[in-house]
Amino acid sequence: MSQPKPMSHMDDNDIPSTPGKFKSSYIHRLRYNFSLTKVTVWALVFFGLIFLSVFFRSPSSSKSDDPTRRALGTNNWGGPTWEKRVRTSARVRSGKGGMSVLVTGAAGFVGTHVSAALKRRGDGVVGIDNFNDYYDPTLKRSRQALLERSGVFIVEGDINDMTLLKKLFELVTFTHVLHLAAQAGVRYAMENPLSYVHSNLAGFVSLLEVCKSVNPQPAIVWASSSSVYGLNTKVPFSEKDRTDQPASLYAATKKAGEEIAHTYNHIYGLSLTGLRFFTVYGPWGRPDMAYFFFTKAILKGKAISIFEGPNHGTVARDFTYIDDIVKGCLGSLDTAEKSTGSGGKKKGPAQLRVFNLGNTSPVPVTELVGILEKLLKVKAKKNVMQLPRNGDVPFTHANISYAQREFGYKPTTDLETGLKKFVKWYLNYYSAGKKSSGVNNKSSSVLHLTIYNSHYFSMGNVVLVFQVTSSSGENLSSSPNNAFQGQLFYLGHYEPEVKGGIVGVRYVAPYLVDVFMPVLMHFKV
Numbered sequence: 001m002s003q004p005k006p007m008s009h010m011d012d013n014d015i016p017s018t019p020g021k022f023k024s025s026y027i028h029r030l031r032y033n034f035s036l037t038k039v040t041v042w043a044l045v046f047f048g049l050i051f052l053s054v055f056f057r058s059p060s061s062s063k064s065d066d067p068t069r070r071a072l073g074t075n076n077w078g079g080p081t082w083e084k085r086v087r088t089s090a091r092v093r094s095g096k097g098g099m100s101v102l103v104t105g106a107a108g109f110v111g112t113h114v115s116a117a118l119k120r121r122g123d124g125v126v127g128i129d130n131f132n133d134y135y136d137p138t139l140k141r142s143r144q145a146l147l148e149r150s151g152v153f154i155v156e157g158d159i160n161d162m163t164l165l166k167k168l169f170e171l172v173t174f175t176h177v178l179h180l181a182a183q184a185g186v187r188y189a190m191e192n193p194l195s196y197v198h199s200n201l202a203g204f205v206s207l208l209e210v211c212k213s214v215n216p217q218p219a220i221v222w223a224s225s226s227s228v229y230g231l232n233t234k235v236p237f238s239e240k241d242r243t244d245q246p247a248s249l250y251a252a253t254k255k256a257g258e259e260i261a262h263t264y265n266h267i268y269g270l271s272l273t274g275l276r277f278f279t280v281y282g283p284w285g286r287p288d289m290a291y292f293f294f295t296k297a298i299l300k301g302k303a304i305s306i307f308e309g310p311n312h313g314t315v316a317r318d319f320t321y322i323d324d325i326v327k328g329c330l331g332s333l334d335t336a337e338k339s340t341g342s343g344g345k346k347k348g349p350a351q352l353r354v355f356n357l358g359n360t361s362p363v364p365v366t367e368l369v370g371i372l373e374k375l376l377k378v379k380a381k382k383n384v385m386q387l388p389r390n391g392d393v394p395f396t397h398a399n400i401s402y403a404q405r406e407f408g409y410k411p412t413t414d415l416e417t418g419l420k421k422f423v424k425w426y427l428n429y430y431s432a433g434k435k436s437s438g439v440n441n442k443s444s445s446v447l448h449l450t451i452y453n454s455h456y457f458s459m460g461n462v463v464l465v466f467q468v469t470s471s472s473g474e475n476l477s478s479s480p481n482n483a484f485q486g487q488l489f490y491l492g493h494y495e496p497e498v499k500g501g502i503v504g505v506r507y508v509a510p511y512l513v514d515v516f517m518p519v520l521m522h523f524k525v
């Protein structure tokens with residue numbers, strides 16, 4: 001007896017000759033066709049919905065209706081989920097009686113360290129950062145991932161967005177603002193002067209305008225800079241020394257910030273404390289700073305330029321380790337008095353302070369390079385050259401007695417000890433990146449992705465922050481330094497494209513992220 005062919009292999013010649021057989025087989029086939037049609041219809045409806053949702057979605061309606069989009073994104077803040085995250089992040093740990101702090105520039109170097117320290121001791125913290133690309137934004141995303149794990153939510157937005165700032169103050173009664181968002185870097189001011197005006201002047205004024213009008217007004221601690229001493233030659237630099245000779249536009253905007261602070265204190269009774277940071281360095285630091293890019297160049301065997309002063313004079317900096325700066329920030333916040341105004345009106349004199357936060361022991365740049373050579377076990381290729389006229393000053397040295405008196409500020413980390421910690425972090429962070437790209441290159445390796453956060457960005461990108469586990473069970477994102485955190489994987493046109501950070505689903509309606517979860521959770525790279 002011949003075996004019946006499977007249904008899928010039947011053709012017209014296979015119609016059975018006996019009527020009974022014909023009837024049952026025909027009905028079977030009809031049912032089969034019907035279920036096929038059903039699948040096709042559902043598939044059409046499904047993909048039709050995707051098409052409609054992508055092409056006929058009005059930006060404003062999706063902003064308010066869609067949960068993923070509401071979650072976060074540049075210019076995409078708002079909605080109940082987002083508000084809940086802000087409130088939760090701002091909550092002071094119960095029984096601690098702590099402060100609730102808005103940290104601007106929270107994904108920056110100092111911002112990340114201070115936000116984490118505040119959260120650790122039980123204070124409420126909400127960050128805000130515009131994640132600009134002045135330096136590698138992947139590093140900022142990695143810092144963000146680090147903070148998210150300790151419960152700090154960073155709102156994505158610009159301090160010039162006063163509507164956003166007002167909204168944050170509506171949601172949370174911030175007792176303090178730690179204002180660290182700024183366009184940093186001395187030399188870059190010659191390349192992009194207006195970015196300094198945008199962030200350091202307009203941004204600061206926008207923030208102060210909002211702070212002065214809310215009730216109660218917060219106390220504000222903000223980042224000035226040692227660069228305000230400019231061409232001052234009297235050392236060590238004391239807060240009483242002249243600061244009217246800035247050598248760069250960056251320094252000029254920081255000095256202007258100090259004058260603006262005076263005005264808002266005088267007119268509106270805002271409590272304001274400016275911190276003059278002295279060349280801050282350490283793990284998670286800024287790639288635009290000399291100690292950071294020297295390390296990179298030395299490891300790559302590339303030449304570095306070492307500046308020297310007139311007549312082969314020493315160029316030196318009062319390099320200050322990040323942990324000491326964190327202590328200085330916490331001390332300033334803890335001793336900041338309340339603002340005295342309310343609803344835009346001053347009710348009495350308010351605190352106005354400026355502190356040097358330095359290390360009190362300047363080190364020549366040549367010595368910095370020597371320490372790096374020793375730690376990296378690589379000889380640097382050096383080009384010694386005259387200090388160019390690019391805004392740099394030859395020497396900085398802080399007198400810290402005022403901060404010492406006010407809140408016991410006492411730096412404890414010498415340059416070699418601090419650089420050792422930086423180098424350890426640097427090698428770990430960037431070798432982890434190499435290690436992970438090594439995994440990516442193995443086409444057979446399977447990565448398990450566990451999504452723990454999502455952000456909506458412009459251009460229809462949904463970015464999912466995830467943890468990665470290899471097929472052998474190794475948690476590739478267990479180390480905060482692992483480059484898998486804050487990486488970008490685009491799933492444009494359903495083709496996963498490894499970009500180096502976070503999973504992105506492009507051109508797909510945000511609520512369909514759920515549909516793609518299973519794909520993202522377990523795919524071959």
Ligand SMILES: O=C(O)[C@H]1O[C@H](OP(=O)(O)OP(=O)(O)OC[C@H]2O[C@@H](n3ccc(=O)[nH]c3=O)[C@H](O)[C@@H]2O)[C@H](O)[C@@H](O)[C@@H]1O
Pocket residue numbers: 184185186224225226227228277278279280288289290291304305306307308315316317365392393394
């Ligand atoms: O403390 C401050 O006020 C400032 O500290 C740093 O500015 P800077 O001290 O110039 O730090 P780096 O850019 O890292 O330069 C450190 C030293 O290396 C020198 N350098 C820099 C670059 C280079 O190619 N070669 C070189 O010898 C500089 O002249 C300087 O003496 C930060 O970049 C500023 O944002 C901050 O406000």
